[in-house]
Amino acid sequence: MMQAVEVEPKRFCTGSQSWEIRAAVSAFPRLAREFTQGELFCRVDGSMDARGAMRLRVRVEGASMLRCQRCLGDLPHTLAIDHLVVLARDAAELARLEADPDCDVIPLENRLDLVALIEDEVLLGLPLAAMHAEGECSPGDA
Numbered sequence: 001m002m003q004a005v006e007v008e009p010k011r012f013c014t015g016s017q018s019w020e021i022r023a024a025v026s027a028f029p030r031l032a033r034e035f036t037q038g039e040l041f042c043r044v045d046g047s048m049d050a051r052g053a054m055r056l057r058v059r060v061e062g063a064s065m066l067r068c069q070r071c072l073g074d075l076p077h078t079l080a081i082d083h084l085v086v087l088a089r090d091a092a093e094l095a096r097l098e099a100d101p102d103c104d105v106i107p108l109e110n111r112l113d114l115v116a117l118i119e120d121e122v123l124l125g126l127p128l129a130a131m132h133a134e135g136e137c138s139p140g141d142a
């Protein structure tokens with residue numbers, strides 16, 4: 001299992017730092033429960049925008065398998081996530097940014113676990129009930 005990768009978000013953004021990893025989905029504690037197999041390439045880039053807001057560009061790419069909720073067989077799932085996550089410095093900024101549909105926003109804290117951030121982004125993009133298309137499988141096929 002992968003260990004947490006903690007960074008100081010403020011320094012990560014002001015210093016334009018990056019972090020990347022290629023790992024099996026089974027190595028991510030929370031993703032291991034959702035996917036049966038696959039490998040992910042993940043990258044996080046810190047930056048500042050023109051107005052001085054701290055942001056993280058989160059990218060996750062890979063081919064993996066979910067478990068179909070109807071037949072319990074493998075269901076191919078392609079990941080191609082490219083999200084901008086803005087770090088809000090206070091409640092007012094949080095409220096203002098949450099109204100913007102173009103970005104995700106999280107409160108700025110002293111420590112941020114990049115592995116958990118990747119997992120959050122992947123889990124948010126998953127279908128509520130992963131299933132093959134209607135008519136493509138029946139319960140008990142697998």
Ligand SMILES: [Zn+2]
Nearest residue numbers: 068071132137
């Ligand atoms: Zn199925």
